Amino acid sequence: MVFVTGYLDQTQPVGSGHHVRMPSIFAYQSSEVDWCESNFQHSELVAEFYNTFSNVTFFIFGPLMMFLMYPYAQKRSRCIYITWILFMVIGLFSMYFHMTLSLLGQLLDEIAILWLLASSYSIWMPRCYFPTFLGENRPRFTCLVLITTVVSTFLSFLRPVINAYALNSIAVHILYIVFQEYKKTNNKELRHIMEVSVVLWAFALTSWISDRVLCSFWQWINFFYLHSIWHVLISITFPYGMVTMALVDARYEMPGHTLKVRYWPRDTWPVGLPYVEVSDDKNC
Numbered sequence: 640m641v642f643v644t645g646y647l648d649q650t651q652p653v654g655s656g657h658h659v660r661m662p663s664i665f666a667y668q669s670s671e672v673d674w675c676e677s678n679f680q681h682s683e684l685v686a687e688f689y690n691t692f693s694n695v696t697f698f699i700f701g702p703l704m705m706f707l708m709y710p711y712a713q714k715r716s717r718c719i720y721i722t723w724i725l726f727m728v729i730g731l732f733s734m735y736f737h738m739t740l741s742l743l744g745q746l747l748d749e750i751a752i753l754w755l756l757a758s759s760y761s762i763w764m765p766r767c768y769f770p771t772f773l774g775e776n777r778p779r780f781t782c783l784v785l786i787t788t789v790v791s792t793f794l795s796f797l798r799p800v801i802n803a804y805a806l807n808s809i810a811v812h813i814l815y816i817v818f819q820e821y822k823k824t825n826n827k828e829l830r831h832i833m834e835v836s837v838v839l840w841a842f843a844l845t846s847w848i849s850d851r852v853l854c855s856f857w858q859w860i861n862f863f864y865l866h867s868i869w870h871v872l873i874s875i876t877f878p879y880g881m882v883t884m885a886l887v888d889a890r891y892e893m894p895g896h897t898l899k900v901r902y903w904p905r906d907t908w909p910v911g912l913p914y915v916e917v918s919d920d921k922n923c
Contacts, residue, residue: 664742671800672745674737675854675863690737693867696874697730700912704878707903707914711885714896714917718762725755726877733870742799749802750792756809757788763884765891768816807844813880820887828900829886832913836879843872875912882913895920 663669667686668678674690681688705723712719729751736744761784766775773779795802814837821833850857850865857863882900889898897918902911 664746665739666741668740669742670736670740670745671742672803673740674866675850675857676866677858677863678740685738686740687737687866689864689867690870691734693870694730694734694737694874696871697727697733700874700878701727701730703903703912704881704914707901707912708881708885711898711915711917715885715888715893716762718758722755722758722762722881725751725758729755730874745799745802746795749795749799749806752806753788753791753795756806757784759881759884760784763888765816765820765887767891807847810840810844816887817883824890826886829883832879832883832886832900836876836883839872839876839879843869843876846872878912878914882915885915893917 674687676687676690678686685691701723704726705720708719708723729748732744732747732751735741736748738744761777761781764780766777766780769775769777769780770783773783817833817837821830824830846865846869850863850869854863857865886898886900889896897920899916899918900913901916902908902913904911
């Protein structure tokens with residue numbers, strides 16, 4: 640009789656007295672997920688060198704956005720800082736995952752993404768999209784999101800290999816909301832930031848899928864950096880997405896204020912990191 644109780648470090652009897660050691664969730668390469676980059680090419684301690692260190696952008700943009708969005712957070716909600724803390728936690732856990740390719744690293748990375756999405760939903764989801772049985776009560780909606788996230792966190796341990804696909808599927812709902820709000824507004828600034836956000840996300844997702852589906856081709860041409868590019872693109876996409884959500888949210892939650900999009904380090908530069916500047920609307 641064979642006993643299987645999970646990924647814990649243990650032995651299971653097989654045949655006539657022989658034992659097979661089950662991998663620990665902490666063990667290197669205990670995850671079923673392995674990306675296209677060759678393993679241990681540059682270090683015996685780092686499984687995927689470029690996939691690991693491409694996460695440095697999370698630690699650059701996270702603190703910078705916390706600083707740039709400080710005036711907005713004071714006006715809207717200081718809970719916004721939670722999203723940027725989780726953003727940096729994702730970068731940390733992603734580094735750990737790609738360094739070890741461990742099951743624990745994979746789960747920590749994906750659970751952090753799940754909680755980042757949950758916190759963003761709780762803060763910025765327009766009330767008009769709440770389930771009808773909640774009315775437009777944000778505290779109730781936040782409780783629903785919290786319960787759903789806790790349940791999803793536990794479910795993520797059942798089939799870890801499908802977690803990333805499930806998380807990316809949430810983008811379909813986010814895109815639906817963006818599309819609905821895009822149709823509602825004539826604000827050129829809001830439309831522009833929405834368009835850029837969607838394009839960045841599309842490029843990022845294309846990199847992620849290409850690395851998974853076309854790995855043999857990328858290895859054939861000796862180019863296996865697509866997942867690293869995903870890290871960089873998605874770390875840029877989130878600031879754009881956050882500003883998009885802030886602008887949409889302001890129409891519903893901040894009627895007495897005007898939000899203006901600015902770009903760091905200069906508004907005149909062709910490429911920059913977006914943030915919002917808040918001013919009181921004296922005419923309201």
